[in-house]
Amino acid sequence: MRHVSEYRSGEVARGLAERIAALVEPGQKYKLMEVCGGHTHTIYRHGLEDLLPEGIELVHGPGCPVCVIPMGRQDDAIAIAEQDGVIFTTFADMLRVPASRGSLLDAKAAGADVRIVYSPLDALRIARENPDRETVFFAIGFETTAPSTALTLLRARAERAANFSVFCNHVIVAPALLAILRSEGLALDGFIGPGHVSTVIGTEPYEFIPREHRKPVVVCGFEPLDVLQSIYMLVRQLAEGRCEVENQYSRVVSRGGNPLAIRAIAETMELRDTFEWRGLGFIPSSAMRIRDSFAEHDAEVRFTVAGARVADPKACQCGEVLRGAIRPWECKVFGTACTPEQPIGTCMVSSEGACAAYYNYGRLERRRGAGVLAAG
């Protein structure tokens, strides 16, 4: 496939793995966090972990937007969806996320008009086609997705779509990384940084990590060779005693990001004082709300939203998985009571979730060295 096969060569992958192995000090541990769910999938889909030396441990981070939405916000979404006259539009991944009283899919089965959309622009089109009803878009995602919501809000205002609103749950990645850096006992050595988030925000927002926390960051693409090269760049920094933000994904990421997208977000949204993340608790300035100047398109203004905090199910250890404190197979219900077909926690629901990645690619326990899966 054009633009893809060149990033999946098994021969190049093995060469990179050898270069990584040559840098690793015998007996030394390197604990690297892949921030994004997309990276987790690349690592396990292509068997990259099996190419790496024993000393390198990869731990999953909080970069799955479905996984980090707390139960209370999912309850609020369902409450809006159940209101008379509402067409509730959502990305497919949110449909099966369990809330206190079932999922959005359950609400749909019970009669709520819940529709899957690929883009918030599709939600706006639905609003245009149904002028007598309220159409709400369930906005989730990091800075990758916020531009599409921002553009949709700008278009909604331009075309005076009075029956369109957004239930805004956009989160931003840097405060979550800071919360992880401040959490006890993780002892990370570096970050495989977000790739597509960084196309929007650039690499500059991560510069506090080496400057204030002495951890290297390599912004990374999503093909197997991208990930291996990023691991090599991290280990090389550690071996050379350097500590900085490097950009492996330079084919789409710049230091300053996408100024048009940043401006669209700033025009339509502003930082919330605080926001609850599943597993990480409340993190200051870590999420976006819709600006007052766009209040007519803000579902939290147009509808009554309880905003109650709801605890996760006791058996669920998604929080520890999202902090990188445990690996998915260490969760008590992983692969038994909690499976992609019948998830208990969000990490098993979303295709970007760590548990789903480990489960779907057969990584049901730690068995490094049991066989090398070729990356090509």
Added chain:
Amino acid sequence: MNDDAAQCVTCGDVAVLGEVVELRGSTAVVALAGGREEVAVDLVGPVALGDRLLCHAGVAIASAAVGGS
């Protein structure tokens, strides 16, 4: 789902590169691994046929440097 990557392309840090094959005002038709898709190009600079755009949730969020590393 993106059939190639087996990942959901509707959320998160997943986006896909597509080549512009048609332009209609602020909309471009891009050729992706799984077919063709319309994307809004308001948030990237001037776009020409043949450009590669990083697309996410129906919106182009970046232009890719052709031949970039």
